[in-house]
Amino acid sequence: xxxxxxxxxxxxxxxxxxxxxxxxxxxxxxxxxxxxxxxxxxxxxxxxxxxxxxxxxxxxxxxxxxxxxxxxxxxxxxxxxxxxxxxxxxxxxxxxxxxxxxxxxxxxxxxxx
Amino acid sequence: xxxxxxxxxxxxxxxxxxxxxxxxxxxxxxxxxxxxxxxxxxxxxxxxxxxxxxxxxxxxxxxxxxxxxxxxxxxxxxxxxxxxxxxxxxxxxxxxxxxxxxxxxxxxxxxxxxxx
Numbered sequence: 001x002x003x004x005x006x007x008x009x010x011x012x013x014x015x016x017x018x019x020x021x022x023x024x025x026x027x028x029x030x031x032x033x034x035x036x037x038x039x040x041x042x043x044x045x046x047x048x049x050x051x052x053x054x055x056x057x058x059x060x061x062x063x064x065x066x067x068x069x070x071x072x073x074x075x076x077x078x079x080x081x082x083x084x085x086x087x088x089x090x091x092x093x094x095x096x097x098x099x100x101x102x103x104x105x106x107x108x109x110x111x112x113x
Numbered sequence: 114x115x116x117x118x119x120x121x122x123x124x125x126x127x128x129x130x131x132x133x134x135x136x137x138x139x140x141x142x143x144x145x146x147x148x149x150x151x152x153x154x155x156x157x158x159x160x161x162x163x164x165x166x167x168x169x170x171x172x173x174x175x176x177x178x179x180x181x182x183x184x185x186x187x188x189x190x191x192x193x194x195x196x197x198x199x200x201x202x203x204x205x206x207x208x209x210x211x212x213x214x215x216x217x218x219x220x221x222x223x224x225x226x227x228x229x
Contacts (some may be wrong), residue, residue: 004156042117042202042219043157090156101147102217104156 003027004105006091012111019078021108023091029103030096032074033058034066037088037107049074050096081112115140117205117220125226130193134223136186136203144208144216148177148188151200151222160188160201193227200224 007022023032031050035043035058045058047066055066063085067075074093078085088109092102117138126132138146145164149157161170161177163186170177174191190197203220 009154040221042221045217092156101159101162104158106156107154109154
């Protein structure tokens with residue numbers, strides 16, 4: 001079974017703090033994704049990576065950066081957390097190719113106060 | 114604009130009853146359509162996938178249909194169980210593109226609650 005794990009299930013941070021969210025997958029997938037999920041808005045893509053050290057912006061990259069130094073690990077960084085970044089963050093991975101299923105991690109519920 | 118709309122937004126049914134969730138999309142070009150189930154506090158899990166040429170796909174008590182002409186899909190749940198309580202998300206993959214990345218358009222989901 002594909003396993004995608006995220007470093008924290010719940011996280012509370014203060015405004016202005018730098019926040020790191022980590023995602024690890026164990027299936028040697030080329031593609032990795034970071035989404036945020038908000039009520040009534042569905043999942044929105046923040047960044048994705050299709051190879052080590054490669055990254056591309058998704059639909060809502062402002063206020064976020066990412067890092068992929070190893071194939072299995074994809075990190076999402078909030079340089080200076082703000083209250084409007086309070087959300088559920090979901091990581092996903094997939095085999096290269098548009099028809100392949102994305103496997104999701106359990107999510108991190110981030111609250112910025 | 115590529116969009117996926119789902120209805121109803123929420124639904125409450127009694128255990129053992131059937132229900133049908135709807136998904137309309139305007140994504141073009143179309144590659145495939147998936148239904149995901151997302152339990153509270155968990156990540157989404159794929160239930161079914163259908164390509165352009167498929168008009169029905171079953172996974173246990175879940176049956177998805179696709180009408181590519183009208184750009185509509187439905188997810189039918191038979192003999193509902195308490196464990197079916199979850200959000201059901203319709204996701205359409207955009208076709209004709211190469212490489213990785215954002216080829217998915219997500220619906221906002223239908224929140225289903227199954228009660229005794």
